Amino acid sequence: MELPECPVCLQSYDDRDAIPRVLSCGHSVCEACLVELPQRHPNTIRCPACTQLVKYPSQQGPSSLPKNIDLIRLCLQHSSSSSSSSSSSSNQSQKPNQRSTINADYNRSPFWSNDLYSTWKHWILPHDAVLINDHGVARFGSSCSFKGRACFGFNNGLSLAPILRAGNSTSKFKFSYVAWVMKCLEGMEEVAREELALVLEASMRQGRVCRAYGLWSEGVDGTLYLVSERHYGGFLDKFGELGNGFVRVNVDGAEFDKGGAFSFGMIGKGLCESVLALHLEGLVAGCLGLSCFSFDELGGICVDLNEVLVMGRKFADAVSGGMGDEEKEEALCKVGNELFISPEVLCKLLHKGASDSEHSRYPIGYGSDVWSLGCVLLRLLIGNALPWSILEMSKENGLDISASYVCWVEKVSSVLEDRLGSEYLLLRHTLCKCLDINPGSRPGVVDVRKCIQDMLVNPQFDFVGDLEVTIYKNNTGRCLILGKLCQLSKEPSEHELQEKEDGGQPDFVQGGKDESDEDFVTGLSKGITELKDLRGHLDCISGLAVGGAYLFSSSFDKTVHVWSLQDFSCLHTFRGHEHKVTALVYVDQEEPLCISSDSGGGIFVWGIAAPLRQDPLRKWYEKKDWRFSGIHSLTVSRSLCLYTGSGDRTIKAWSIQDGNLICSMTGHRSVVSTLAVCDEVLYSGSWDGTVRLWSLNDHSPLAVLGEDMPGEMKSILAITVDRHLLVAAYENGCIKVWRDDVFMNSKTLHNGAIFAMSMQGKTLYTGGWDKNVNIQELSGDELGLDVKAFGSIPCSSVVTVILCSQGKLFVGYADKSIKVYHGK
Template sequence: MEPPECPVCLQSFDERDAIPRVLSCGHSVCEACLAELPQRYQDTIRCPACTQLVKYPSQQGPSSLPKNIDLLRLSLQHSPSPSSSSSSDHSQIPNQRSTTNSCYYHPPFSSHELYVTWKDWILPHDAVLTDDHCIGWFSSTKGRGCFGVNRSVSLAPIVCFPPRDRSKFRFSYVAWVIKCLEGMNEGAKEELALILEASVRQGRMCRVYGLWSEGVEGPLYMVCERQRCNLLDKFGELGNGFLAVSEGGLELDKGGIFSFLMIGKGICEAVLALHLEGLVAGCLGLSCFSFDELGGICVDLNEALMLARKFVNAVSVEHKEEAMCKGCLENEVFASPEVLYELLHKRGTAPDSGHSRYPIGYGSDVWSLACVLLRLLIGNVLAWNTLEMKEENDGDSSASYACWVEKVSSVLEDKLGSEYLSLRQILCKCLDVNPGNRPDVVDVRKCIQNMLVKPQFDFLGNLEVTISRDYTGICLVLGELCLLPKQSSNELIEHELWEKEIGGQPNVVQDGKGKSDEDFAAGLPKGMTELKDLQGHLDCISGLAVGGRYLLSSSFDKTVHVWSLQDFSHLHTFRGHENKVMALVYVDEEEPLCISGDSGGGIFIWGIAAPLRQDPLRKWYEKKDWRFSGIHSLVVSKNHSLYTGSGDRTIKAWSLKDETLICTMTGHRSVVSTLAVCDEVLYSGSWDGTVRLWSLNDHSPLTVLGEDPPAEMKSILAITVDRHLLVAAHENGCIKVWRNDVFMNSKTLHKGAIFAMSMQGKCLYTGGWDKNVNIQELSGDEFELDVKAYGSIPCSAVATAILCSQGKLYVGYADKSIKLLLI
């Protein structure tokens, strides 16, 4: 048998160095540790064993507490362990209550790691204003980003799920973005993260600002900087490129060639920036490149992604390689033969050609880069040669391709002559069917640079950059972000994605039996339906409670109704109150009880055992005086004492055995509107804006929370406690959160008063004047607590009572109804 130890320093108790002192909660701590434990409030301390707030004699010190004689006797029977004594160190006294609650802060709705990873990329909902609504998978939309100064942006849809009309649950903005990210597979998220991070590091890429959604349950977009002019806008009308052709032949325009070389150099550097980040576009076009504010060339990642998506869609429609090649060149979407083959191969329609043995990598972009440069140089002749290619070599794709390359080389030779031989040679080499024979982007850039500046003077122009040919990078056109469902319509696409990633339509469970509160919270993203609408009361619902097989509800109509939890039928009505029933509570005893209090000070105890009786088992009334305005709140402790919060600013403790008044607790300056009990501590909230803590052992005050200046005082209408956390709801729509009596956070949740609140684990449900039930996620650590809006449930009336129990959410309204919501 191990000798008893102090729960703080783990040293064995003794009569000299570690005298066990007994706290009012029953736990023992050595005298030395008690002297050094932090005291946040005078004359109180938190037990390090159970975290209960207990009375502590600050002036006299721990020596005034009684010794635990039994532990001392037991310790004397064992010799102290040298190892344990040597390992103890009073300079390292941990507050062990923090470890018991570490699991509390794991978010229930989404991965905490996912939220931390992506939260900095989520743009505020009002950060982007769209200029049009032509939103689809295959085109980006335009907008303005409000980032201090209005900037033009492009929006590329990343993922989209259909709205769930049958569901009552609506995500908050941030929660919806996180849920969209959860719906993406790991490959798509890796690609997206790589694109976002690359845009920050590379100046040759249009900046990606982050992720944004137009509205809750709308598409998730990648928001990218949109330059004023791209190459397609500026050079799309150049039928013959930079080389002007007259009836007499080619007219060499030196200015045009110089402009082409400058632009070509910028395009090479933009493609090189992609490769340095491990990205391969897979297909390129003039629209992928834009002029920045300084006249440089940068690659537009949104446009590259949209072009790749259009290309993938075109491949899914047309399955013949020759037709695809011709169609892509005519539409100025340039993808290498090996990329085209790989896409056709995925659909099982790839021809038996030699392209199948070539890998896809940086060399694939070199082919596309050459086509972009050729398009700028010789214009539409590039596509014109494709039409002749099909006629001369019908049925032989390899011969057709070789013929096309020869024709392109011939056109270049005729128009460029011998002066630009190196440019012609390297562009034709880029079109080699074997990626291994193609030059690197660095080589293409160097060739153009040497034509601009003589090599002997180019001491600053050469790039000392090498890219491994063995590393293939992530190809956007073959990546997860470009993969689309087989259906072409947006509705079918969204439906399939929804079924695959989120789970489709809400799964309506009729009884909800066996569902825990965690199951309820985890199931919210799949949808919430209104299972029952309980009608029967004639006035506003004031309270809800679940006990045994029954749901209990109180109302301003002076009655308490009993409902079956099996089929939610109305079973019984307790009548007898002469005033509005303000609160009720269920007591789980050998004979279960329901206790209700009214605005006239009446306290009624009803029997819940079958058969249900019409008359109360017992009833009594509080003493009235000129300040009296009835009972506003009720709670029962484990020792079966009843506590009432009253309009006369007091809290009264009653014995349930004989209805005698045990004591009256004073201190509040206004109506005691709400009560809660947790770990032998009574919590009381009041219209004076404070929460007071009372010891249930002797009903003495422990501390006061939330004392604000009179001008800032807002009435507290509801509180909820879950061991370490205390949440208070105010009439201005704000909540305040304390952890172990330390203020952690304050946040406005509603536009108007919060009348009802329920907390289950990590989820906080609030309802109030604005006719919404809001759902928050409490997350954080010992030093910081975050209140994250997860979603809301629109209501038809003011929510006045909320109860989450057994996988169901019960909401009482001011319009006399009670609605049962089920995932």
């Protein structure tokens, strides 16, 4: 048998060191722990078992609280030293795990994986970080500094490589910018994300690789780009029109003077080092061309992975494009003159999916880049003396590469011999070996670099002798052109998603089911469907409530409508109010009730038992005062006590059974605009800018929040509570969040007053004057809490009421309509 223990120190109770003291919520805590618990407000304390805010005699201390005699007697009867120590150690090993599980559940995001978000959040560039001018050139905007990385200089040129194309979505739900980028990342295959991470990390670690700054999208539902630095000293700018390369041809023949040799040597050495930097990160480009390299500000040569991805995608698109044979051959030859792809990679692309292609026996690895690097060096050396596309030469053979490959290599060797002569025999031999059909017979990048370096100086020491073994002991690497990043994927459109669903989405979702609100949150990642547009009221919607199989709505038109949750038809209308109906609640008891209040102080109790009756079961009026404007808010406790927030600055407790006034609570200095009940605590928000907490046991005040907030005090228009969290919405579009009565965060969500708010778990829904329903996630730990925007629903009218219930989102508007939304 496990002995009862203190929920704080996890020690078994006794009559000396761990005396159990009973709090007003009914839970027991040992006397020693009560002394140490923090007190946020005078004469109150948070119960560590249920987190309820309860009265606590601060002056007298815990000794004035009653002992739990039954617990003491039970522990003393079963306290043997062995069983006690065993139970204690067992409980101590289990309880922290239970608490960590609770914390893990609390920290888990309903929208995306926390691991995914923590991995990629620092790579998401702000939306205003990149500006694209009229000429299509991307530059840094106003935000040039990002957490975890630094971007040097302002208005730097940028290179944008598309990573994921977006489909055309007609969903009414619009993602926030960060949420859209996270959705794109989450929709990518894991292999593609791994490749993207390798590219980003390589750019950060290797100076010879153009730096990648992060991920950016031009707008929500737009294409996701990889943003990298862009150097304007590109190879195409300097050597794209170099017809004869560094070897000048005159009437007497070819001439490779010392100036040309030195220039070629310096550039060739830089090219080798940039490819070598790529291999050090375990990456194989798979395709290289002049456009894939550029000069940085100091004259160093860098490989541009963005260009590698873009050029590789051009070739992949030409291979897989839906063109005729002639068009396909022409497109491939055009790309082949710009991009040098080794035979084994080329055959892999052309015969994708074939198990016995001609060159399948040759592995694709670092040696594949040696072939491409050799072609780039040859292109610089001899210019346009030869056609550089094997595909162009193999047109007559139906793209049979092997039939024309040997002939092409022989032509290369012949041209090199004519141009270089016998002085640069080693260079000629090395470059020809780079074009060997077998990747294993090609020299390594280190060998090519050493050969070129020998042109510049005769080294006395071999500095790179052991480097080849270190880099190329694993001769595979990850080939980018064959990877998922070069297979530019497109987000499926809403229509395509619809076709994948069995039977499609019905006109409406059946009501009355046990649909969880978590399902609605999960469906948000795919968008939102407007199920129904309910019309019938003649004025602004003021309240919504769900109970049983009904949706109840109140309006300034002095009526309460009852709607079926099955087909959203209007079943009945309660009439009788003489003033605007301002608030509405549903009471779930043996005889379910609907209670409404109006601006004249009237309180009406309606029976919901079928058949629905026209007359209220009971009605009464609070004391009228011409200076104040009736009742503004309603809520009900579990003990079936009705609370009203009034224009006379009071909160009144009423008996639902007979309408008698139980008590009146004072303290607010203005209209009590909103009420909520949670864990036997009543929360009241007011136009005076404060939230007051009241004990439901004796209706005494417990705490005041927001009274000491700096800045101008703004009216509170809505509050929502869920266990530890309290959120208050203000008329200036701002929300404030408290956790266990401790202020955590403040954030502006709307351009104008927030009239409506609802919270389910960690998901917060807000709406107001700016005609938007915004959806946020509240996340964090004991040290901080963050409000992360997930998306919004653009609306055609001012949002007045929001209710999330039964897997649907109900929104009331000032234009008299009620819309029902469902996650896809």
